[in-house]
Amino acid sequence: MSTPVVGFAGMTHLGLISASAVAGRGFEVVCFDADPALIDRLNRRDWPVLEPGLDQLIHGNGTRQRFTAQRNDLKSCDVVYVAPDVPTDDQGTSDFTGLTALIRDVAGAMKPDAVMVVLSQVPPGYTRALDVGSPERRYYQVETLVFGQAVERATKPERYIVGCADPAAPLDARFRAVLDAFKCPILPMRYESAELAKISINCCLVASVTVSNTLAELCEEIGADWSEIAPALKLDRRIGAYAYLAPGLGIAGGNLERDLATVRRLADAHGTEAGLIVAWQRNSRYRRDWPLRQLQARVLAGSAEPLIGVLGVTYKENTRSIKNSPAVALIRELASCRLRVFDPAVQAAAEWHPRMTPVEEALSACDGADALVIMTPWPQFRALEPRAIAGRLRGRVVVDPFSVLDRAAAAAAGLEHVVLGAPSPAFSAKTLHP
C-alpha cells in the first residue's frame, strides 16, 4: 500500500492544528476550506489562531501541506477528515448546520472508495445517522484539542479513540496507517461510545476542577492552603499526576459547557439522573464571580468610584479566545468603577465598559489603581515584580486568582495578595505570625 494522501476540510482551529500534525508525520496533506479569504490568509502564513509551536510545525511540513479553496483537490485523498469548529450558543448548544453541510459537500468531492473521518465533536447518534457514503468507510475520531496546548497534544496524542459502524471489523488500512504513524494506543469502539467518550473525558475534567474549586474556597475560609494539598493528591495513584486540580474561575472556553449541556439534554430526554451536572454548572457560575466578590469585600465597599487595573482578557493564556471569559464578565460587572485594562493578545472592546482605558503594557494598568486584578495567567505576567506593582498602585489589593505573582514576594512588597485556595492575607498574618 502506498502512503495515503490525507485531506482535511474546515481550516479553523481544530482542522488547521490536526492537519499540520498529520503532515508533520510525513503524510501529504490537502487542507481545504471553502472560504478563499481564509485560504489566502493561510497561504500568507497568517495563522488565524494563536498556538505555541504552530508556525514552526507548518514551516517544517514544507510542500507536504498545502492549502486550497478548491474542493475537487480532495479527490486525490485516501482519507478525508471533516474538522470544522462547531459553533455553540450561550447555553452550550451546538449548531451542526455548517458541519452537516460540509460533510455532504466533501462526500460529493471525495473519490468513491476514500475514507471519511468526522473529527469535529458531535453528540451521540450523529455519525450513525449520517446518510453519506458507506458506513464501513465512515469513522468518528475523538479530538482532544486544548486551547494553548493544541500543537503539543495533536503531535503527541495519548491515544486515539475511533468510532466505527462495527468495532469488530478491522479499521480501513489507509486510515490505520495514518493513526499508526503517531505510535499511540488505538481504541476502536462503536460510534455512540466514541461520541460519549469525548463527553465523558470532559465530565471527568470538570469533576476534578469542581472538587478543587469547592475545597479551595473552603481553604480560603479556614486557613488551609490548596497549593499544599493538591500535590499530595497528585501522588495518589487513584487521582494521578495530571489531574485537573488547579482551582479556577469556573468553566470557560465553550467546549466543556457544551458537553455538560449535552449530557443534561440527553439525561432529560432519556430520564436518567444528572443532578451532578447541574451542581457543576452552578459551581462554575458561582466561581466565575470570585474576583468580583473579592473586590467588593476589599475595595468596592469602601470606595465611591474606584480605579481598577485588569491584566488579562482572554479566557486562558496563549489564546485569543474570549468565549465565556471570566475577565470579560468581570469588566462588564465593574460598572461603578473606572478601569485600566491590558492583555498581550486581545484589545479590550469599548462596548464592554463605558469608562475603560485600554493600555499598552502591563504595569501601566496599575497606575493609580485602587486594586489590580490578574484575570489571565499569561506567562509574561509572571515576570512582573511585586515591588514595581506596589510602586504604581494607589491601593494595596492585588486579586490574583492563579497566583501569577510569587506569594512571598507579593507579601514582602506590602501587597494584600488574594489567591484562589489560599488563606486570605489577614488570615495568614494572624495564624502564621500571631
Added chain:
Amino acid sequence: MTLSHANNVPQKPARVVVLGAGGFIGRRLVRALTDAGIESVALGSRDIDLADGAAAARLAEQLRRNDSVVFLAALTPDKGRDSGTLMRNLAMCRAVCEATQKVELAHLVCASSDAVYSFDTALISEETPSVPVDLYGAMHRTRELMLAAEAKAPLAIFRIPALYGAGDTHNSYGPNRFLRQALKDGSIALFGNGEEMRDHVCVDDAADLMLRVVLQRSTGLLNLATGTSTSFHAVAELIAAGLDRPILIKPSARQNPVTHRHFDVTNALRAFPSMRFRPLKDGLTAMIADTRAMAGG
C-alpha cells in the same frame, strides 16, 4: 431570574403607594421616599383591610394610573402560623393582583421572604430552588407565583431575611428580641449556644435598597441580604457590649439541629454596584441608641 432596570439612571416615579406602611419596614420606606422628595401614599391595615372581600375595588379607588406600588403588607408568623393566616395572606395578594388589573401601574414591588428556601442549602442565591417547609414559606412562594401570573405591572420581588432595627413590631428570635431582653432582664436567652449563622439586615438598608429599586424601576427577583452571616451568639455579644451594664448571655439545651444560612449576593452587586450595607456592629449600635431614644432615654 435576577434584577434588570428599566431606568438605568434613577428617576423619580410619579407617585409611590406603600401597602403595609405602618409596619417595620413600611415606616422606614415612607420616610426614605419623603426624604427623596417623592410623593407617596402610606396605606396601613387601618386604612384598608386587604384581606377583605371588597379590598380589590377599594384599593383600585386609591390608585392612579402610573403609580408605583410597594406591597409590604403581610401577617407575619407572630400573628399566626395556621392555615387561616395563610389564607388571609393569600387574600391580600389576590386583592393586589385584581387592583393591578383595574389600574395600569408603572411598577409593582413586593416583599417576599427567605422562608421560601429550605435549610438543606446553606449558601443561598436567587438561583437556589424555592422549597418552603412551612405554611409561612409556602404563603410567600404562592404570593410570588400569584403576582407573576396575575399582576398586570412590571414586577420586582425581594426575598427578605429577618430585619433588625429600632421600633420592630415583632419579637422573633434575633437582635430585636435580644435587645428587649437585655434592657428588661439584663440577660439574653439563646437557643443552644446561638451557633446558627444568619444574614442580619438593618431595616434602614432594606428601605434604601427598596428605594433604589423604585427609582430604577427594576424588575425580577433579588434576595435582600448583606452577604455576611453572623451567629446569634456573636449578635448577643455585640448587643451586650453596646450596653452600659453587664449582660448575661444564657445558653439553653438545644432542641433543634444547628442550621446556617449564607447569601451569595453577587446578583445584588451587579444590580446595585454602589449599594453599601452597614456593618452589623454599627447597625446594632444605632439600634440600641434609637431604641433608648424612643423609650425616652
